[in-house]
Amino acid sequence: MRIALDAMGGDFGPEVTVGGAAAFAKASGATVLLVGDPDHIEPLVLQHDTANLKVVPASQIISMDDHPVQAVRRKPNASLVVAAKLVKQGEADAFVSAGNTGAVMAAAFLHMGRIPGIDRPAIVSPVPVITGEAILLDVGANVDCRPQHLLQFAGMGHAYMQKVRGISEPTIGLLNIGTEISKGNELTTRTYQLLENSELNFIGNVEGREVFSGRTNVIICDGFVGNVVLKVAEGLAGLMLGFLWKELVSDQATNPGGLPAKKVFQQLKRTLDYTEYGGAPLLGVDGVAIICHGSSDTLAICNALNVAEDAVRAGLRDSIADTAMKLGGEGL
Amino acid sequence: MRIALDAMGGDFGPEVTVGGAAAFAKASGATVLLVGDPDHIEPLVLQHDTANLKVVPASQIISMDDHPVQAVRRKPNASLVVAAKLVKQGEADAFVSAGNTGAVMAAAFLHMGRIPGIDRPAIVSPVPVITGEAILLDVGANVDCRPQHLLQFAGMGHAYMQKVRGISEPTIGLLNIGTEISKGNELTTRTYQLLENSELNFIGNVEGREVFSGRTNVIICDGFVGNVVLKVAEGLAGLMLGFLWKELVSDQATNPGGLPAKKVFQQLKRTLDYTEYGGAPLLGVDGVAIICHGSSDTLAICNALNVAEDAVRAGLRDSIADTAMKLGGEGL
Numbered sequence: 001m002r003i004a005l006d007a008m009g010g011d012f013g014p015e016v017t018v019g020g021a022a023a024f025a026k027a028s029g030a031t032v033l034l035v036g037d038p039d040h041i042e043p044l045v046l047q048h049d050t051a052n053l054k055v056v057p058a059s060q061i062i063s064m065d066d067h068p069v070q071a072v073r074r075k076p077n078a079s080l081v082v083a084a085k086l087v088k089q090g091e092a093d094a095f096v097s098a099g100n101t102g103a104v105m106a107a108a109f110l111h112m113g114r115i116p117g118i119d120r121p122a123i124v125s126p127v128p129v130i131t132g133e134a135i136l137l138d139v140g141a142n143v144d145c146r147p148q149h150l151l152q153f154a155g156m157g158h159a160y161m162q163k164v165r166g167i168s169e170p171t172i173g174l175l176n177i178g179t180e181i182s183k184g185n186e187l188t189t190r191t192y193q194l195l196e197n198s199e200l201n202f203i204g205n206v207e208g209r210e211v212f213s214g215r216t217n218v219i220i221c222d223g224f225v226g227n228v229v230l231k232v233a234e235g236l237a238g239l240m241l242g243f244l245w246k247e248l249v250s251d252q253a254t255n256p257g258g259l260p261a262k263k264v265f266q267q268l269k270r271t272l273d274y275t276e277y278g279g280a281p282l283l284g285v286d287g288v289a290i291i292c293h294g295s296s297d298t299l300a301i302c303n304a305l306n307v308a309e310d311a312v313r314a315g316l317r318d319s320i321a322d323t324a325m326k327l328g329g330e331g332l
Numbered sequence: 333m334r335i336a337l338d339a340m341g342g343d344f345g346p347e348v349t350v351g352g353a354a355a356f357a358k359a360s361g362a363t364v365l366l367v368g369d370p371d372h373i374e375p376l377v378l379q380h381d382t383a384n385l386k387v388v389p390a391s392q393i394i395s396m397d398d399h400p401v402q403a404v405r406r407k408p409n410a411s412l413v414v415a416a417k418l419v420k421q422g423e424a425d426a427f428v429s430a431g432n433t434g435a436v437m438a439a440a441f442l443h444m445g446r447i448p449g450i451d452r453p454a455i456v457s458p459v460p461v462i463t464g465e466a467i468l469l470d471v472g473a474n475v476d477c478r479p480q481h482l483l484q485f486a487g488m489g490h491a492y493m494q495k496v497r498g499i500s501e502p503t504i505g506l507l508n509i510g511t512e513i514s515k516g517n518e519l520t521t522r523t524y525q526l527l528e529n530s531e532l533n534f535i536g537n538v539e540g541r542e543v544f545s546g547r548t549n550v551i552i553c554d555g556f557v558g559n560v561v562l563k564v565a566e567g568l569a570g571l572m573l574g575f576l577w578k579e580l581v582s583d584q585a586t587n588p589g590g591l592p593a594k595k596v597f598q599q600l601k602r603t604l605d606y607t608e609y610g611g612a613p614l615l616g617v618d619g620v621a622i623i624c625h626g627s628s629d630t631l632a633i634c635n636a637l638n639v640a641e642d643a644v645r646a647g648l649r650d651s652i653a654d655t656a657m658k659l660g661g662e663g664l
Binding site: 140209223229231232236243264265 | 472475476507509516517518520539540541542543544545553554556557561562563564565566567568569570571572573575576579596597600
């Protein structure tokens with residue numbers, strides 16, 4: 001198992017990516033190909049006692065401000081471009097980056113290609129439910145979708161939960177503004193029909209208040225709605241925790257039992273914390289690609305590499321291809 | 333001031349609506365026209381010591397399961413239809429209902445008509461920000477929108493915050509998936525241009541995480557996205573409060589300071605609680621119409637009547653008409 005990591009990606013660059021790679025490599029025994037500037041990366045590698053880190057030189061960097069598609073075309077030696085190509089060339093089994101999200105998508109799309117039957121790759125995000133396992137997709141790759149795209153997202157979500165999370169018949173819900181069949185906008189009412197006629201375990205419309213309840217394993221929406229949902233949740237959770245923390249934990253006068261409260265808060269914060277999950281798979285590209293938050297820390301990078309390894313071992317790519325074929329995508 | 337209240341509306345009917353009306357009438361001195369079945373309403377009115385409750389007979393009821401538009405057409409004597417007509421006929425200054433939301437919209441739309449320059453009335457919801465004042469619209473009246481509609485929503489939000497909440501130059505934000513101009517789907521990128529060229533105090537795109545931060549006074553989105561945002565927030569807040577309440581308040585062993593914690597929770601719950609706000613104005617219909625949650629309790633009905641009174645006193649209808657004219661709606 002070899003995973004190509006964009007060592008220059010993320011807000012903190014190699015200082016964080018190399019540390020995350022080392023932690024992952026030691027625990028898993030897999031090899032991480034650290035793609036980027038050797039002068040910057042090699043001294044950091046020497047600090048870690050592992051033979052499983054290899055440096056692959058890449059002379060260019062795509063910054064967070066670069067225009068995604070233009071940058072990928074104009075900088076063929078950028079670290080995230082080289083990392084994506086390693087997968088295509090069979091040199092790596094997966095590609096992980098905390099760099100410019102648009103550029104990571106563009107590089108994966110241009111250099112890895114799509115799985116037959118999938119028109120639009122989608123970003124899948126774990127949903128932090130207090131009990132159970134759930135994912136939401138798309139959360140940002142496709143802002144304007146057609147019903148056929150949402151059907152394909154459902155198929156990819158099905159394959160992901162089945163293969164990577166081991167849920168035999170994952171339930172699929174369509175994010176909508178009411179549970180009745182007739183509810184929704186043009187996109188969701190037409191998607192409903194496609195999902196109902198598919199062989200997926202479709203349980204119907206799911207309202208916003210069910211996203212975090214864990215009632216369904218897979219929640220489908222277009223990338224605009226999915227992105228708004230994730231960020232609304234992030235913002236609200238942060239505000240609520242901030243308010244309660246201030247009132248209950250930091251102010252010892254109001255709360256003599258502050259210490260146990262602190263532990264409870266840390267537990268909830270972990271449940272809600274994106275960095276604990278580490279990476280969002282870009283499903284539908286022909287190979288495994290994992291997108292990390294720009295602000296990823298060492299733990300998040302390590303977890304993203306774990307997500308990549310799990311996806312490769314589970315045979316996710318082939319499972320998506322099978323599901324797409326059954327759904328009657330363009331690959332037929 | 334006379335406000336027509338659909339006394340039969342809501343999950344609890346007259347038992348709750350009459351109580352809410354009585355509390356409002358006593359405090360405000362305004363008259364509430366209780367529209368519905370006199371046999372059911374009058375005995376309840378007698379329990380309250382106020383001359384400001386009048387019964388207006390209506391022999392039919394639209395249930396929560398009725399098809400909204402069909403029901404409004406087929407039941408001309410339904411309580412919510414009669415209440416909407418009272419406004420049109422000049423017998424009442426505003427119309428409030430906790431009945432079938434779709435039917436309330438249809439009745440207001442059909443019987444009150446639209447303000448010139450407004451193509452699509454929109455439901456506005458207060459946003460429970462911990463500090464500041466904010467509203468979100470549309471939250472469910474229009475699931476498929478064009479950029480011109482969103483511009484009109486912005487104008488109506490501007491008029492509402494200015495007239496009803498007394499904010500002289502309310503800030504307007506467009507809910508989007510990134511702050512840059514180029515971000516978004518076709519609807520939001522085109523709406524951005526319209527808002528930027530308008531005379532409104534447009535401050536640009538606002539991401540999901542800013543919805544509850546209070547950074548802008550008015551947040552604009554289509555009714556599908558707005559509805560999902562509200563319900564996601566409701567669901568997540570409920571789950572988080574439930575979890576923390578269980579760990580911190582109900583279990584006295586973990587938290588000997590449970591009592592002060594309880595007070596803090598109640599404070600936050602009030603901030604987030606829809607029923608405290610009571611009613612969501614349907615902006616753009618020709619007159620004041622307030623939509624309440626089906627599950628509204630006495631307090632929520634009372635607050636909705638307050639919202640209606642504030643909107644009438646503030647001259648909201650005329651202010652929306654002025655703003656719509658300035659934005660260059662069809663009324664010009």
